[in-house]
Amino acid sequence: MSRRLRAVSLGVLTGLSLAVPYGVAHAHGIAGNRVFPATLTIDDPAVSDELSLPTLQWLKGGDGTETTDYSFEYAKTITPNLGFSIASGWNQNQPGASGFDNIETTLKYMLLNNAEHEFILSVGLSVEWGGTGSSKVSDSATTIAPNLYFGKGLGDLPDSLALLRPFAITGQVGLGFPTQLTDPISGESNARVLNWGLSLQYSLPYLNQNVREMTGAPDFIKQLIPIVEASFETPTSNIGDGPRQTTGTINPGVIWSNGAVQVGVEALIPINAASGKNVGVIGQLHFFLDDIFPNGIGKPLFP
Amino acid sequence: MIDPTHTRAAGRTLAIAVMAAAFGLAAVPAASAHAHLEKAEPAVGATVSGAPSEIRLRFSEPVEVRFSSIEVSRAEGGSVAAGASAGEPGVLVLKLARPLAPGGYKVRWKVISVDSHKTEGSFGFEVAR
Numbered sequence: 001m002s003r004r005l006r007a008v009s010l011g012v013l014t015g016l017s018l019a020v021p022y023g024v025a026h027a028h029g030i031a032g033n034r035v036f037p038a039t040l041t042i043d044d045p046a047v048s049d050e051l052s053l054p055t056l057q058w059l060k061g062g063d064g065t066e067t068t069d070y071s072f073e074y075a076k077t078i079t080p081n082l083g084f085s086i087a088s089g090w091n092q093n094q095p096g097a098s099g100f101d102n103i104e105t106t107l108k109y110m111l112l113n114n115a116e117h118e119f120i121l122s123v124g125l126s127v128e129w130g131g132t133g134s135s136k137v138s139d140s141a142t143t144i145a146p147n148l149y150f151g152k153g154l155g156d157l158p159d160s161l162a163l164l165r166p167f168a169i170t171g172q173v174g175l176g177f178p179t180q181l182t183d184p185i186s187g188e189s190n191a192r193v194l195n196w197g198l199s200l201q202y203s204l205p206y207l208n209q210n211v212r213e214m215t216g217a218p219d220f221i222k223q224l225i226p227i228v229e230a231s232f233e234t235p236t237s238n239i240g241d242g243p244r245q246t247t248g249t250i251n252p253g254v255i256w257s258n259g260a261v262q263v264g265v266e267a268l269i270p271i272n273a274a275s276g277k278n279v280g281v282i283g284q285l286h287f288f289l290d291d292i293f294p295n296g297i298g299k300p301l302f303p
Numbered sequence: 304m305i306d307p308t309h310t311r312a313a314g315r316t317l318a319i320a321v322m323a324a325a326f327g328l329a330a331v332p333a334a335s336a337h338a339h340l341e342k343a344e345p346a347v348g349a350t351v352s353g354a355p356s357e358i359r360l361r362f363s364e365p366v367e368v369r370f371s372s373i374e375v376s377r378a379e380g381g382s383v384a385a386g387a388s389a390g391e392p393g394v395l396v397l398k399l400a401r402p403l404a405p406g407g408y409k410v411r412w413k414v415i416s417v418d419s420h421k422t423e424g425s426f427g428f429e430v431a432r
Contacts, residue, residue, distance in 0.1 A: 210424050211347065
């Protein structure tokens with residue numbers, strides 16, 4: 001059997017095996033009338049059972065290196081408000097090395113879910129486990145990052161601004177603390193980096209269900225969420241001789257979702273030369289496991 | 304020294320496996336899902352010429368009528384009617400005992416889908432003068 005055929009067979013079997021069931025089901029990012037979609041370049045504020053498989057990203061970096069990332073993330077609820085996720089991927093650089101990314105785990109807790117104001121506030125702790133990926137593309141140092149996540153829908157606007165109600169804003173901010181201040185091999189400083197970002201969304205499902213029926217529009221259109229994300233990295237301390245400016249991208253795109261499956265695609269527009277030389281692209285296939293397997297892996301371990 | 308050709312081939316193989324797993328998952332039909340509003344009568348945000356005799360809501364999934372509700376209130380406040388009864392599968396109906404006077408109204412609904420997912424929503428409509 002060829003290597004590719006083995007890969008396809010293993011992949012299909014893996015996907016189908018998740019359909020085997022293990023035993024009130026809980027929602028993905030829902031606050032009142034608002035359903036927050038899974039965003040592509042920043043983390044959304046929801047605690048939920050989800051799978052991003054795959055996320056594909058291509059970007060030409062500031063140094064001219066073309067980088068393609070193939071990644072996944074699996075999120076599991078422990079309780080309705082507490083969740084755990086694991087993520088990794090394959091990083092391919094041209095020219096340059098390729099290899100697996102470090103494994104990253106995150107524990108996230110939803111502090112507040114206000115239905116009336118469509119507001120979610122969550123906190124989390126992410127750990128990028130140094131040395132778990134390929135030394136050619138991944139850091140040897142472990143980095144610990146506390147994070148804050150929020151989401152706010154504008155459904156509480158007055159009737160005079162009803163057409164603005166489908167808007168929502170989400171955001172994430174986290175500060176990474178490397179456990180080693182100096183890379184033992186290169187001698188370079190491991191900077192503490194602030195990772196931060198926002199998204200602005202206009203939900204056509206929200207418009208159709210809560211503001212004005214989109215009469216005559218095909219279902220596909222009614223399921224779209226135009227979105228602009230912005231994701232940035234700002235070195236804050238222990239920078240050494242490394243770059244000091246903020247890098248990042250502005251990412252306009254669109255998300256389609258039928259509630260159980262979501263597809264998103266965004267352009268990655270570098271904010272400066274250090275962030276990239278051309279417009280890149282990111283695409284994601286996302287599964288809401290609480291809808292697909294509500295009685296199996298799609299419900300909290302401790303309801 | 305690792306052959307870069309081998310590395311690229313391994314990357315492509317991994318990418319194929321990942322994509323195949325994704326499509327394998329996508330091929331599994333949803334066991335059930337959150338019930339989202341597909342159609343309302345009166346329509347969301349509509350102005351109707353005659354007073355409706357009922358509020359009829361059609362959802363994307365079957366709902367548990369016992370644990371679901373519809374409430375109609377005046378736009379300026381004050382409940383007019385509340386309750387729910389089953390229509391065809393996935394449809395919730397609130398019969399209105401009295402015709403609605405001209406003016407603005409707000410409909411609030413809360414449903415539990417048959418697999419116990421909770422969703423809610425609200426919209427306005429107007430009865431023309």
